[in-house]
Every structure is written in C-alpha cells, then in structure tokens.
Amino acid sequence: MGDVVESLTDVAVVRNTQVLFKDYVKGYPTKSDMVVTSDGTIRLELPKDKDGVILIKNLYLSCDPYMRGRMTKDKKGSYVASFTPGSPLAGYGVAKVLESSHSDFKKGDFISGLTNWEEYSLITDPQSLIKIQHTDVPLSYYTGILGMAGMTAYVGFYEICSPKKTDAVFVSAASGAVGQLVGQFAKLLGCYVVGSAGSKEKVDLLKNKFGFDEAFNYKEEGDLDAALKRYFPDGIDIYFENVGGKMLDAVLSNMNVHARIAVCGMISQYNLNQHEGINNLIFLILKRIRMEGFLITDHYNLYPKFLNTVLPLIQEGKITYVEDIVDGLKNGPAALVGLFSGKNVGKQVVAIAHEYFPDGIDIYFENVGGKMLDAVLSNMNVHARIAVCGMISQYNLNQHEGINNLIFLILKRIRMEGFLITDHYHLYPKFLNTVLPLIQEGKITYVEDIVDGLKNGPAALVGLFSGKNVGKQVVAIAHE
Numbered sequence: 001m002g003d004v005v006e007s008l009t010d011v012a013v014v015r016n017t018q019v020l021f022k023d024y025v026k027g028y029p030t031k032s033d034m035v036v037t038s039d040g041t042i043r044l045e046l047p048k049d050k051d052g053v054i055l056i057k058n059l060y061l062s063c064d065p066y067m068r069g070r071m072t073k074d075k076k077g078s079y080v081a082s083f084t085p086g087s088p089l090a091g092y093g094v095a096k097v098l099e100s101s102h103s104d105f106k107k108g109d110f111i112s113g114l115t116n117w118e119e120y121s122l123i124t125d126p127q128s129l130i131k132i133q134h135t136d137v138p139l140s141y142y143t144g145i146l147g148m149a150g151m152t153a154y155v156g157f158y159e160i161c162s163p164k165k166t167d168a169v170f171v172s173a174a175s176g177a178v179g180q181l182v183g184q185f186a187k188l189l190g191c192y193v194v195g196s197a198g199s200k201e202k203v204d205l206l207k208n209k210f211g212f213d214e215a216f217n218y219k220e221e222g223d224l225d226a227a228l229k230r231y232f233p234d235g236i237d238i239y240f241e242n243v244g245g246k247m248l249d250a251v252l253s254n255m256n257v258h259a260r261i262a263v264c265g266m267i268s269q270y271n272l273n274q275h276e277g278i279n280n281l282i283f284l285i286l287k288r289i290r291m292e293g294f295l296i297t298d299h300y301n302l303y304p305k306f307l308n309t310v311l312p313l314i315q316e317g318k319i320t321y322v323e324d325i326v327d328g329l330k331n332g333p334a335a336l337v338g339l340f341s342g343k344n345v346g347k348q349v350v351a352i353a354h355e356y357f358p359d360g361i362d363i364y365f366e367n368v369g370g371k372m373l374d375a376v377l378s379n380m381n382v383h384a385r386i387a388v389c390g391m392i393s394q395y396n397l398n399q400h401e402g403i404n405n406l407i408f409l410i411l412k413r414i415r416m417e418g419f420l421i422t423d424h425y426h427l428y429p430k431f432l433n434t435v436l437p438l439i440q441e442g443k444i445t446y447v448e449d450i451v452d453g454l455k456n457g458p459a460a461l462v463g464l465f466s467g468k469n470v471g472k473q474v475v476a477i478a479h480e
C-alpha cells in the first residue's frame, strides 16, 4: 500500500502518485510535457453510488508510440482521443484488483488493458479489460508479448502478410516491442529474416538473441537502397513496416513481384509537422505489391487464438522477449519519450510495483533469515517447502530477530527443514557424477570472485557480511 495519509475508519486514504499530461505537443515530445505529482490522494474503497466498477493497483505500464498521437490536439484522422491537459496519461497496463463490484472481476485478480498512469485507479467501465488467467509468465509480459504489441506482431504477420516459408522478410524497428516478435514468428515459419535497428547493441540482439539471419544499423547506412540490396540480393517478399519515410521508399524499390507490406507504424513521421513524401509508390503497380495498413484494435476477437499460439511458444522457450523496464512513475515520462530516439532496448515498460509471485511460492531456499523469511512465509503456498540453509543476516547480531509469521507453517501446512552439509558427505560421488557433466556441457555456469594473495584474504572474508563478493569468494594463493 502507498503512504497512508488518513485512516479514520477502516478505509485507508493513500497518496496516489500520478503522471499528468501538461499540454498539447508540437514536434518531439520531451519529459517536461508531463509532470509527476504526489499531491493527489485516493480512498481505497468502491463508491457506494456506482455498480460494476473496480478499484485497481497498477503494476506495469506500457510505453507505446501511438501515445504520441494522443499528445496532439484533435489529431486529424486519429482513432483514439487526445489526452486531456491536467489529467493523468492513459495507456495499456497490468494491475491487481483491490475491490470489485463487477461480476467479471474479483479482489486479487490480475487484469490487463487500458488504465491510467497512476498508482491506483478507479475503473468505471472495466468490460474491455482482460482478466489474466496465466500467471506462470512475468505479469509485465501482458503489456507486451502477451498484450497489444504481441497481438500486433501476430495479426500483422500471420493475417496481413500472408507468409510462406520461402519468403524473404524485412522488419524495421526490429528490436522493439513488435519487431522482435515479427522476426521470431518469421523464423519459426522458416523464412529468411533481416531486421534494421538503430544501434550496434540492438543489431547484436537481433542476430544473437532473436535469431534473425542478418541485421543492420540503419543509422550507419548512408544508402538504404544499397544496404537492402546487400541483404536481399533476390528481393524482399514481405516488409513489416514500423518506421515509414526513407526506409519505406528504399524498400519499395527492392520488393519482388506479389510482395506484401504490412503497414503497422510509421514512427519516423509521428513528430513531423508534415510527413515526408514517398516517391516509389509506382512499384506497387510494377511489382503488383499489396500494401495494407491495419489497426490492432480491429482484431481483438483473435486474442484467444493468439494466446493459445504464443503462450506455449514462450513456455517451451521457442520464442524469447526482451523488456526494458524502468522502476517508478517518476521515470515514466523519460521512458515514454525515449521511444522516439530509440533509447529503449526491447519493450519499454514502467514498473510501479512488482508482483514476482502472483501465484505464491512453492519452494524457498533460505540463505538469509530475518525480515526476508518473515515476508516469504506469508507468500507461501499450501504444502510449500523451505530448505533452511543459512541465516547470514543474523550471524553478527547479539540477539536474533524474531520471526512473526510462523503461524503460516500450520495454515499452509509448510515443511521447513534445516540441514548441515556435514551430515551428507556420503553423497559426494553421486553429486560429482551429476554436476561435473552439467558443467562440461555448459548446462550450468558458476561465477567466482577471486582475489589474489593471502594479504587480501581478511578483506575478502569479512566482505561476505556486507555483500562485497559477487559470486563465490575465493582467495588465490598461487594459480595452477
């Protein structure tokens, strides 16, 4: 719970930090177009005069390029309303239900969908929100791979691009929330895939983490046409368009007959007063190209099908997802405007509060004791196990701290068992036969923190109690 400012009854009134939209923006947005304030408060109960509403605690907020459109007053042709100056920003997010008078949601549920950029929100029309059923993946994924960005990649690639496994696929803004998935979907199908991104770090990610066949930094290519010819000597069959402008012009002249372009976004144009002209549209005719724009909001009927496809791919490790998470609403404005200079590496998320174990803890390997043990106890599941290995937080205290939550041992039928390794050395040969091959096959790794010379031994030893060591602390006297 946030700072309680008043608690006259059993209902708390807490501070509700918010990110307010200041005023309409021209050109590139800056973080000073928003203000973070903790002046407001919220009463943590449902209003008595309204039914069908929910009170939520926001956990993760999604930063999305389309939000730039909402910063312009009555944007021409816009499909989403402008923000209201003085009100909190709104966008996709993940939240926990604190109270509900809506039959679809109950206290403790996790939901994803449109919310406000604030710690707590009262949602008066929750019917568009999705109740999260699968909490065995990070909840933040519902802002990205399992949310709007994931749906966009899925619909854009499978529904709009009509892909075949022999296709050569090009993705721009390829390391972002949408692009990283489009490339992986295309690779799963067997396509040849190339991505463009704006830094070496992102290019490395595309090739080494997401499995793109090739990737290039478009900022270092003086001639985009030449770059595309280098990576697509036989032409492009599918272009997943995220950026528009010069890249689109270069792609058009490199496309094959009957190629497809899924026009998903044109981020290079969002902050310009007048969009750049595209000169190569004649290739639509010459090459009989299908170029089709889409808005993901038209396709939410596919969400269950999408979830059935993508969730197993995540669980089986067949696709991966990189997030760029900043902590705290105070860092939200910079994260949002960072999208337009490519500061984000992967899906940009703002975390307000983390829920690491929404479904509780089954096993706790206890190394520290004290406050951590108390906190863990109240988060454990029925029949959970605690291996009590160590309690280093207590070793230097004259009197050990009291643990208050032991009642959960009974309530949750938890087994908590201390052990000393000296009782178990007969297992050493079995242990070695198990662990040595895992090391040799690279299936487990080990980090050591080695200081050289006995003279550094005392500092290394006492450093354990202030966390100076990073990994296993060793003193090397002589190296062999």
Ligand SMILES: NC(=O)c1ccc[n+]([C@@H]2O[C@H](COP(=O)([O-])OP(=O)(O)OC[C@H]3O[C@@H](n4cnc5c(N)ncnc54)[C@H](OP(=O)(O)O)[C@@H]3O)[C@@H](O)[C@H]2O)c1
Residues within 6 Å of the ligand: 064, 065, 066, 148, 149, 152, 173, 174, 175, 176, 177, 178, 179, 196, 197, 198, 199, 202, 242, 243, 263, 264, 265, 266, 267, 268, 269, 294, 295, 296, 297, 339, 340, 341, 342, 343, 344, 345, 346, 347, 348
């Ligand atoms: N049609 C729909 O329904 C729909 C839904 C979701 C998203 N979208 C669109 O899909 C695109 C990608 O969205 P996302 O959420 O995945 O964003 P993102 O890739 O996570 O973030 C935006 C990225 O765009 C790149 N960029 C920024 N300014 C650029 C410029 N002037 N020229 C070229 N690249 C630029 C940056 O990467 P670099 O470092 O690579 O430059 C930046 O990291 C956006 O255009 C967005 O509007 C459309």
